[in-house]
Amino acid sequence: MAELQLRGVNKNFGAVPVIRNVDLDIGDGEFVVFVGPSGCGKSTLLRTISGLEEPTSGQVFIGGEDVTDFDPSERGVAMVFQSYALYPHMTVEQNLGFGLRMGGMPREQVATRVAEAARILEIGELMGRKPRQLSGGQRQRVAIGRAIVREPKAFLFDEPLSNLDAELRVQMRIEIAKLHQQLGATMVYVTHDQVEAMTLADRIVVLRAGIVEQQGSPIELYDNPDNMFVAGFIGSPRMNFVPAEIVNANGRDAEVRFNEFGAPTIRVATRGDQTRPGQPVSVGIRPEHFVEAADAPARLTARSQVVEQLGGVSYVYAASESGTQVTVQQRGHSAMATGAMVEFGLDPRTCLLFDADGKRV
Structure with a gap:
């Protein structure tokens, strides 16, 4: 296995910058996830590591060696794509060993590596089947197995679970986490799903x-x-951002008054002395951090609009009189009626402050 380094990597498509001056160190055996919205450059950055894209400027190092000008086949990495790209006329066993055979590896060594990949992925009973006889999850296992047999320095995953249904995504997420534990390999994984990022990385x-x-x-x-x-x-459902104003601050914390939701006042820890009285801020409150109103030092007053009952938890979607939305997570079944004015308790210790530019203060 090997560590990866990116130094000053930029990538433009014509006049459009897609990757901007990225410096990154990925340790040997580390599992790193690139996450972000569609179009943020995460797949392009992964393809630059693999050699499928050439950086406009900057350098890529694998195992301490500058591979910026190396072909993908010379970099010692294996990539697993969103599409399985299996040969339909070959069996699973033939698919697993095809790349090794084309590289001139002896038949016995190919068989040993294929058998070991099948053992790790628990697909031994599938070896005689063709891709059309496999489920989506089984096909993705085979695609991962094709990477394992190469014994690469690093595994690169480009949204490998996007084609699977919800249940299979969870199952394969667990399988990939177990695979990392077994192999101790360096892995770089791209996804737009922050749940995958939180659970794998x-x-x-x-x-x-x-x-x-x-x-x-x-x-x-x-x-x-x-x-x-x-x-x-990061976080699901996403954090609520509520407009407020600094009343006073001392460099360690700030007294903040909400502009809506009954205008409660709370004291929130800050990162430094960049806050001042009268400064507009947004208070960040995660849906799971609301508490029982009766036990809280401060409360937001809002009108419930939709209540989702999910069994173990419920989500209340509510709004202030001016229309600002908040999402509140409650344990178990919620008794809140749609359209009712309700109170939600705040724990100031879990609240965060952001300035008008969106930076944490």
Whole structure:
């Protein structure tokens, strides 16, 4: 296995910049997930690591070696795509070993590697089947197996679960996590699904418009986002942002008054002394951080609009009189009536502040 480094990587398509001055270090055996909305450049960045895209400027290192000018086949990485790209006329066993056979590997060595990949992925009983006889999840296992047999320095996954239904996505997510534990391999994984990112990654890299907005462990990004984009992207349902104003501040925390929802006042921890009285801010509140109104030091008053009962949890979608929306998660079944004025309790310790530019304060 090997570590990966990107140094000053830029990628333009014509006059359009897609990747902008990315510097990144990925440790040996680390599982790193690139996440962001469609068009943010995450797949292009992955393809630049693989050699399928040539950077406009910058360097790519794999295992300490500058591979910027290497062909994909010379980089020692294996890529798993969203489409399975299996040969329909070949059996699973033949699909797994095809690349090795074309590379001139001895038949016995090919058979050993194919058998080991089948054991790891638990697809031994599928070896005689052809792709049309497999489910979507089984096909994706075979596609991953084709990467495993190459014994690459790093695995690159480009939204590999996007073609699967919800239940299979969860199952395959678990399988990929187990695979990483078994192999201890360096893995880079691209997805637009922040749930996949949170559950799989050792470290998440959040991209927007080709720029790395923030990187860190899943919990670090969840608890301490640097800006509203990261705060809103990490977490499901997304964080609520409520307009407010600084009443007073001392460099450690700030007294904040909401502009709506009954105008409650709370004291919120800040990152420094960049806040001032009268400053407009947004208070970030995750849906799961609301508490019982009776036990709370402050409350938001809103009108419930829709209540989703999901069994273990419920989601209440509510709005202020001026129309600002909030999503509130409640445990179990919610008794709130649609259209009623209700109160939601706030825990100031879980609230975050963002300035008018969306930066954390």
